Amino acid sequence: MHVFLCDFLLDIVQNSLEADSGTVSILIEEDRRMIRFTVADDGKGMSEETQAKAQDPFYTDGIKHAKRKVGLGIPFLKQTVDETGGEFSLTSAEGKGTTVRFGFDMMHVDTPPFGDLPSTLVAVFSYPASCEIVAKRSLSTSLGSGKWEVRRSLLLDALGDLRSSGSLVLLEQYLRSQEDDLDAIRISHDPEIR
Amino acid sequence: MAKMTVEDLRKLREKKQNELNKRDINGKDCQVIIGMGTCGIAAGAKVVLDTFLKVLDEHKITNVAVTQTGCMGLCYVEPTVEVLVPGMPDTIYGKVDADTVRKIVVQHIIDKKLVADHVYDRPSADIIKNGGR
Incomplete structure (x- = not known):
């Protein structure tokens, strides 16, 4: 299970990449x-049958790992969404691309913390x-x-390049400066205890 | 930090390149490949990536290629990292956390010694195949 919402983002984006x-x-x-979060690509897409299977933890297309019987990226996400009253949708068309949308209620006590967006995007x-x-x-x-x-x-x-450690350190600084710029309007999401 | 523009980023990179190129020998041709599959992410692979960048930067090494791959088939010892350093056997480290990353940078990349407690694949096979290069 992923610790942060940004971990789900990283995992789902890789499917598109x-x-x-x-x-x-x-x-x-x-x-x-x-x-x-919305992750949309114009890649190879999935048939309706594959879209349903992709949400099953005991399915994988077998391309990356020939004998593997599990694929946990989307199932992990769906499980957490279901447990926390969030939103999830997957739309796809073969040859046209796939869009995955997922949202989390930050006031729900079981919603994982957001995580570190700048460093997640360095990985992306x-x-x-x-x-x-x-x-x-x-x-x-409200601010x-x-x-x-x-x-x-x-x-x-x-x-x-986006490969050498020196470039990635600068990339992290750049992305952090973008996110820090939002600090003045940021609010904390304190979960409601019901 | 004030919000940077892409132009600021370009200038910063040019400045850093001029400063560092001359002394940047430790990381030459070195590559770190982090297992970033679902298993790796769940086990903390992003912390491993963050820490590699931080520790390499602390040692003023800017030229190690830091890349990612999916699951390497060692889900039980995630996070995993493959480290390729000239003169050293290609090594897969498992159960890597921030402390292990520090050891990999200092011992493996800089001092050219294996971090023995975390080796999970490759060295012995390579040593046998290549006559202990």
């Missing part, structure tokens, strides 16, 4: 109560894939609203 996608779009939208942007990755983050609270957006191609252009 390995689906022969041209562009992977990631949305992280946070308001007073919910954090909603440095994943060995050649597609474009666009990450958009927005925060809207105001703010957002930021990053693109893999621009980062690659500025840093030269």
Whole structure:
């Protein structure tokens, strides 16, 4: 089971990065109560039958691991969503792409903590894939609203590579400065004890 | 920190490159591959990635390639890390936490000695195959 919501994001994004996608779009939208994630790709997509199977922990396509009988990424996410009153949807079309949406009620006492978004996105942007990755983050609270957006191609252009430890340290600083910029409007989500 | 622009990032990289290129010999041709499958993530692989970047930066090493792969088939000892260093056997370390990362950087990458307690695959096979290179 994953410790942070960002761990689910990282796990689900990898499916898109390995689906022969041209562009992977990631949305992280946070308001007073919910954090909603959207991971959309234009990769190979799944048939309706495969979409249903992907939600079964005892299914994998067998491509990465020939004798493997389990695939836990989406089942882990669904389990946590179900346990915490969250949202989950998966839409896909073969040859067109897949969109996974999931949201968590931050006031639910069993919802995992958000985690560290900048370092999670370091892992996302440095994943060995050649597609474009666009990450958009927005925060809207009683104190105001703010957002930021990053693109893999621009980062690659500025840093030269997304592989060497020196580049990744700078990438982390850059992403953290984007997220820190939202501090003035950030609120803590204190769970309701019912 | 003030919000950086992509242009700030580019300038920072150019500045760092000029400062470090001359003395950056420790990490040359070294590669760290972190197992980032569902099993790895659940066991704390992201902490391992964060710590590698932090510790390499502390030692002013900027040229180690830090990449990711899926599950390496050693789910029971996640987080796992494969470390490729010239002159050393290709090594897979398991049960890696922040302290182990520190040992891998200092002992394996800098001092060229295995972190024996965490070796889970590769060295012996490589030593036999390559005559203990």
